[in-house]
Amino acid sequence: MIATSRRSWVATANAPDSDFPLQNLPYGVFATPGTAPRCGVAIGDQIVDLAACEAVGFLDAGGAFAASALNAFMAQGPAVWERVRARLTDLLAEDGGNRDLPLFPMVGATLHLPITVSEYTDFYASRNHAFNVGALFRGPENALPLQWTHMPIGYNGRASSVVVSGTPVRRPMGQLRGEDGPRWAASARLDLELELGAIVGQPSTGRVSVAEAEAMIFGYVLLNDWSARDIQAWEYQPLGPFQAKAFATTISPWVVTRAALEPFRRAGAPRENPLLPYLAEARPGLYDLDLSWSLNGEVMARVNYAVMYYSSAQQLAHHTSSGCPMRIGDLLGSGTISGPARDQTGALLEMTEGGKFPVETARGRRTFLEDGDSVTLEGHSQGPGYRIGFGRCEGTILPAE
Template sequence: MTGTRRVAVAADSPFGLGNLPYGVFAPPGGEYRIGVRYGDDVVDLAVLLDDSTFVRSTLNDFLARGPRHWREVRERVRELLTGPLPETAVHPVADVRLKLPVAVGDYVDFYASIDHATNLGRLLRPDGDPLLPNWRHLPVGYHGRAGTVVVSGTDVIRPRGQLRTASGTPEFGPTRRLDIEAEVGFVVGVGSEPGRPIRTEEFPVHVFGVALVNDWSARDIQAWEYQPLGPFLGKSFATSLSAWVTPLAALTEARIPLPGQDPEPLPYLRERDAWGLDIDLTVRWNGVPVAHPPYRRMYWSPAQMLAHLTANGASVRPGDLYASGTVSGPERDQRGSLMELSWGGTEPVEVNGERRAFLEDGDEVVLTATAPGADGARIALGEVAGRVRPAR
């Protein structure tokens, strides 16, 4: 007979009852299934809820069920976690295998931080206005490569591509300016119909939750190729996604007003109650904290990004991912990319006694984040880790 036990989680745990992020895991010797993280354990929802629909290798089917179902499941799980749990439902996080939580059909990357856009503008156009004329009128973005979105912990192979030389002609080889971008991603739940834009007020109907993203970038490949069409091979080789998706319901206390938008956006981007999220990120480079980007300073809101993404009639599907673009602040230690931190390589960062500008083979970058939760507690978003391996 299967026994039961209570799971003790500290009151200040960043993965307590107020959080409960969703992921896809496999216990030792078992098949993949959906669970929630609770403290240092993963709770198997198929066993806890006696529901075989949670024996799935992605969250997509669950996401498609919509907000009412998400709410009912969350409330039931929170209720059951306060009592004894079936022993077979509880697995230490350290013992399970985690995979990409969603099957990403489409991936869009935005450029929504005014501090990041200003920094890059000053680096790339030192004699001009750092913000291009369109920047304050629309959330600038590009369509990324969904097939190379990988789960946290996956190694990143140094990409190869065309690099500009001193003579002005290109050569082909491994990037010398491998970079990271600390971002916040939004996971679509309910899809939309082609030809029907999503209004800003419909955001909570269509978006399930939030997950950290590292959008790796090869700055030298990007610099040669991006004009006139934008990012391509300099971005498409890898985008790392957290194994855990934090539901929007866990981030109620993190909602804050936007810093302000001038000029007023066009009608389709306006919100009755425009809000952002008070999320604090940390970037660790080979174990050393080098930056603390503040998401609270983002210019464009999550709802505005979704509205713009679909404004031309483009549709979204369960599991689609869109990300904020690099999160940065006005101070040097708030910059969410190495391009900004090292100011294009001219101001190296000290990492374990070495002065560094961009990533070398063997380097590991880990992104973490926390946000206000209920009763003054902090909740954690699942980390994103990746180690650089040599070019093939």
């Protein structure tokens, strides 16, 4: 365990509101003008060039950091993850660190998608969200599916549509329900979904336990599962959402490691019924992680990740329950994170009750997202004198074409 009092010689990392103190060390992929994308780690307002560190012998990760995605590093496994984290902590510490590390200011760098996404699965693990959305789509009496308290319900999403924060999001066209059959139109009910994304860093070929699943998770990102609610309502029965969630899913560029979040473990809400043994969790699997989303810079909702009913480790264990093989670079969305109150909801669908109750914002009244709207997710776990932050996960809506 890293002592909470350690400071970095990178001064900006020591500010109490820095997302990237010495205790965090999230991994990403960056490029500076005229150079190729490579792996880096965030510290304060700087990026450590990990490829350059390896080249000069400051670090050893088998050459994996020269790649344009973290997959090769993840493939080296938990012992290497731990060793590199310890080494980076030493190199960046105020006491005894190495001030010759190759640093680049984050402000001048381009941040790329941090991983090659193998497959993307999205879950549905906030009880509030499941009930609220279920009530809107199917009425309150059919809101919560029967199996909801027994298994983490999920569906396969579309990996090819995952983009990094800052990528504009084009409003989708699609089939919408019309008066007299369907019509072809731009989605008029474009929404966000505030989620946490877990990144699978080790493969599996058979069923794994929740403890084994947790050990496979390399880290976490913020994730916005953009959703076209009108396309979804018309298409989603009986096989689930398809084009409504296939145009873009935005993730934050920095992968916060499981190791960095370890001090913030927290249990979720009490269970309504016992889980089957394959989903039993020996220790709390959620994190005390404060999340928020903003519309055009104005905070719309705040919610803690620990409202969730299933952890990423439980979701991953369930994902393997049939024997489904998992691969390095698989991305698991937590499902929309919503608390019970309106200002804790992770989607406009819930906040406006399906558009019935618009919200007032500085840029006008909203039911769903308008062209030009920008949505930003943020989040951090608060430690004593430092915080483990995720940076920003942002996307701006472009008009349909």
